Amino acid sequence: MADSKTSAVVCGEVGGIGRLLALQLAENPSYSVRAFLHQSESTQPLGHDALDTLKQKADVAVVDLLSDSVPQQLVDGIKTADVLLVSPDDGSEMKSRRLRTEERIRAMQTGKAQAADALLLEEELEEEIEDQIQWDSLTSSILSQASSLKSVVATVPQSGETGYKGGLLKMLKRKQDPLDQVISKYVSSKPSIRPVIVRYGRLIGGLGEPTPFLSGPLRAPQLDEFYVKQGVRMSRTVSLGKVTGETVTRRDQVAKAAVQCLENLDSVEYGGDGEAALDVTVFSLEDPTPPSDYVWQEQLSRLDDKYACDVLVMDLAKAERPEAFLAWVREEWGREAIGAATASRRSVGARPTAIERKADSVAMVWEYLDESFNAFTEGYLKFALEGAGTGSPTLRVSRYDGDDRPLLKPLFGESEIINLFLEGLTKTAFPRNFIARKGDKAEEKKGAVGAGTKQGTRRRKVKRRRK
DSSP states (O other): OGGGSEEEEEEEETTSHHHHHHHHHHTSTTEEEEEEEEOOGGGGGGOTTTTHHHHTTSEEEEOOOSSSSOOHHHHHHHHTOSEEEEOOOOOTHHHHHHHHHHHHHHHHHTTOHHHHHHHHHHHHHHOOOOOOOOHHHHHHHHHHHOSSOOEEEEEEEOTTOOSSOOOHHHHHHOOOOOHHHHHHHHHHTOTTOEEEEEEESEEEOOSSOOOSBSSSSOSSOOBOHHHHBOEEEEEEGGGTOSOOSOOEEEHHHHHHHHHHHHHTGGGOOOOTTSOSSEEEEEEEESBSSOOOHHHHHHHHHTTSGGGTTEEEEEEEEEOSOHHHHHHIIIIIIHHHHHHHOGGGGOSSSOEEEEEEEOSSEEEEEEEEEOTTOOEEEEEEEEEEEESTTSSSOEEEEEEEETTSOBOOSOOTTHHHHHHHHHHHIIIIITTTTSOEETTOHHHHHHHHHHHHHHHHHHHHHHHHHHO
């Protein structure tokens, strides 16, 4: 029975995404997981119990990945592996972040917050940089030992991101490993191997849950963004274009996205744009509700080539106030988003300039100026509610050019606009009941809660009558 399982090797670090990849994949009984994890000094105090749960579900070995040669255990494991998952993230910023938070809370209680912040910043800049694993050469060496691989999965920072939060000296000294290039070169001579690349922004969370509050017991305490950003968006990287503004990604969502892509690789059609790999980018969005299994499945289904023009598609439970929703998109959210987006401040080239109401939708328009300062439309995003009067409405955001033809090329800053839109849905559109998302647990329980409230009201009235 064990021989029928897919053999997977995970290579990463105890404090980073590597451990979470192994833990996530080990939940699937179809996989036999062997994890080879490096323990960095910076995360060792936080990781003494981190492997206990994983060891109950997978074969785990803590190995030295800093050595010049690949550990023999890893060589033996990769020779018969069907899948290789690699993640360079080490989670080194989590220790300093936790210590800074705890120190700040203590300082605020004594009224010395500013002095503590200055001291902690100075200590962070002076902190020594640990020796770094050369993931490009290490991955090449591991792949050279493989003989039966069917898939390779790698998690890497998106372009322009360091993939972690740390001091200025850390950001300058650390090297971003070109893992995607290493894998592309390897699979170019082995077309039967199907690679998956999962990209992320600035990473948060990971090795245990962080301290919830960033401040002391104030009237409005500041929550750690790990608890604020529980929503998720997963998109094909090629459809995003240049990502503007800061993006944040939870480590657990990177691991979840990578494993979901691997498990559903056969059902996603890609490569129509010349891509050799299924290349996706994951963002974490402001939302107090973790994504349900339905939300994850919905996002996976939209990675297919045939949805290249659809920037966002969301199946809804209901759309009782479609006109109010479109009015909100145009009059409230749209104007605020254009003012807040980094792309709007672009001085050369097309940028979002206006939000317009069309017959049955709302359009955000990207315009550019020619040499004579005449404005031309490069394209627009169309926000539409389809089937609002039916039992299965759909929210669709699609991309078109200035002649109303479907546009495959991403508009500049489009990804930031969509992230702002998703956060606007969570903060405003859903709470105001313009629309309701499908798979929302709160919506499913609403009827039961209402029934309970009415029953309680009847009981109180009966009790008053008896008096």
